[in-house]
Every structure is written in structure tokens, then in C-alpha cells.
Amino acid sequence: MNVHSPNVPSPSSASDTFIIDGVPYPALAKPLQPNWIAAAARAGFDLIGRARDANHGVLRCRTCATDALVRISVIRDATPLCHACIHDRRSRAAKAIGAELIAKCPDHRHYGLFRLPCGHVVRRQYTRVEAAADGGHALGCEDCRAARDDEAARDFGWALVGPATSGRAGYRDYRHQCGHVQSISVGNMRWGDCTCAACGEGWAAKPSFIYLFRIDLPGMSVLKLGYSARPAKRLRHQLGLNRSVSSEVIRVLALSSGNLAVREEKACHRYMRDAHPELVLPKRVFGDAINTKGEIYHLRAEPLLHALIDGVTARSRSAANIAQISTALRATAT
Ligand SMILES: [Zn+2]
Ligand SMILES: [Zn+2]
Ligand SMILES: [Zn+2]
Structure with a gap:
């Protein structure tokens, strides 16, 4: 592949070959008009020859040196674009937000397939990925979101x-x-704020529990603080614990409503994250052994967690009447 002299291709150029997208195209011994060369230059290309048929010229991008077959009419009358540069720009945008552009979307030219940091592959509009990169936003993942919604x-x-x-x-x-x-x-x-239209079972207004649970994983015991409508019965199943893993419910506190239990439990986790992040175990420590994203604590956190539950107990006793009244109000409002 050679760079042809612009105006008058030498006779030998007829035997030259352009490799475009991996496909060889013999160069055609046809002239290059000065106005095409000028138009190509304005768009950031060198017009280096003609190939495929009388209607096509070969443009070389001045930025990335990629060759492309472009219709003469586009070179002359429109502004050709370098698809290699565009792909490069989109890849860089994806990379900036931790994703990877892995392919074009086969059914729509405005969409690409991206691998997100979580490993899921999603279809996204290129302009949205570039906007996300510009704004420093992450790309949301429907699969991860669905998993979170399901877990909740x-x-x-x-x-x-x-x-x-x-x-x-x-x-x-x-x-x-x-x-x-x-x-x-x-x-x-x-927040569990819903009532089943078929069986009428509303979780939010029913008594619920905050629990402290010890899980003895191989080589490490951990604590789980959580809330549930039926802690003792469902915990092991809910957390997907293996048969070989022993566990113990350390403490259960009954509260007058599911809403109250959720609020108090969230407040406890918030406190632990803010004040004692070193006692919060990340998912990678317990992995798939416990079917939860977080809210797992180091065994050393036990006295702190007891103290937090003591606080909930004190609050719920003094607020018992108020909670009952607000629960009754909510029930009549729905
Ligand atoms: Zn380019
Ligand atoms: Zn995901
Ligand atoms: Zn139901």
C-alpha cells in the first residue's frame, strides 16, 4: 500500500492495493480532482487513491492514519467522518467510566455493546455513554439493579x-x-410498604423484628444485623446458608411495625458505616457464602451492635404509642 501522488497517479499505482478493514482493494488508475483533494483535506483526510469502482475514493485519516473507502460524492459534497477515530473516542469514553466497548450493536448504528464494571454486557446509545463520561456518571446496570430490587x-x-x-x-x-x-x-x-391485593397481607403494618445473627463460616465467624417478619424461621433460607454452616440467633427485638423495624435497622447500619467502617465486612470477604450484598460485621462488633439494639429498644418503648397511632393512620389511609 502506497501513498499516491495526489493529482496524477503513476501508471504503476494501478497495481497497488489498498487494505481496508482487512480487505484488499486494487487501486484504480483514475485521476484525483483537485477540488476532491481540497474537500478531503478540510475534513481532515488525505485523498490517496481510487478503488472498488468509479464512485469511490480512498481517504486516509490525518489523525489515526486509517484508510477508508468513501463515495466521491460524499468527499466532494459532504463532510466525511473517520469511523476509526469515532470508535476510538467512544472506547475512551467507556473506559473513563470503567466500562469497555466490546462491539457495535448489530441492529442499530447508534448503539454499542458495553461491558460494565460489574461484568454484565449492556446495549447503550453511544451519545449517552459519552455524556456519562463527560458528566462523570456511571452507567446503570439493569441486571444488578434487578438483583437489588429482588433482594429488597x-x-x-x-x-x-x-x-x-x-x-x-x-x-x-x-x-x-x-x-x-x-x-x-x-x-x-x-420499605415493604405494600399490601397484597390477593391475600391482603401487608407487611409494613405488622409486627416485625430486628435480629442479630451469628454465622460461622469456615475459618471465620461473622455477624448479620437485619430485620424480618419471621426471623428465626426464614433467616437461614433467606441468607442462602450452606447446610454445613452453623448459625445462631443471638438477639431478637420485636417492633410494632415493619416500617419501624426497617427505619431503625437502616439507621444502625448507617451508624456502623460512618463510625466503625473497619468493622463492616465487604462482600469480597464472605462472597457467595451469604446471600446478601452487605450488612455483615466483624465478630468484634457484637458489643456495639448490642448497644445499638438497646437504643432501638429504648426508643421503641417510649414511642410505642406514637408508632401504633401512626400505623393505624397509615392503615386507614390506604
Ligand atoms: Zn481517524
Ligand atoms: Zn451488572
Ligand atoms: Zn398475597
């Missing part, structure tokens, strides 16, 4: 089915443990 729902006896059949924004379809499927807002589900 399981605490309340629901399982995520998928997007809401109603199509309503912010809603998902969930299946209640009675089998009934219903559309519920993700925000409400996070």
Missing part, C-alpha cells in the same frame, strides 16, 4: 418478576409468596 423484596415475602406490565415508571411486577403478581413501586417495596 425478598425481605418482605415478595420476589421480583420483571418490568411492570403496566409500563408505569418506577414500578415493577412482584410475586407475593401467596403466588399473586402485582405492580408495586420500587420505592414502596424498599
